[in-house]
Amino acid sequence: MGNWIAGIAASALGLAGLVAAAKSADPLMYVVGLMVFAAAVLFDFWMIGVATGRGR
Numbered sequence: 001m002g003n004w005i006a007g008i009a010a011s012a013l014g015l016a017g018l019v020a021a022a023k024s025a026d027p028l029m030y031v032v033g034l035m036v037f038a039a040a041v042l043f044d045f046w047m048i049g050v051a052t053g054r055g056r
Helices: 002-023 028-050
Strands: none
Touching: 002 028
16 A cells, blocks of 8 residues: 555656746746656656566
């Protein structure tokens, strides 16, 4: 159950990063928002890989 909570939290954080990037007027905040989103996506894919036995 803990993996589900971590995955949902990462997804919510990624969505918040996209919202921050979309509403930003500062180019730095735009890049940071996209980086947060990318990190959340990579984390979720890593968790899927571990759960299916194909992760490191």
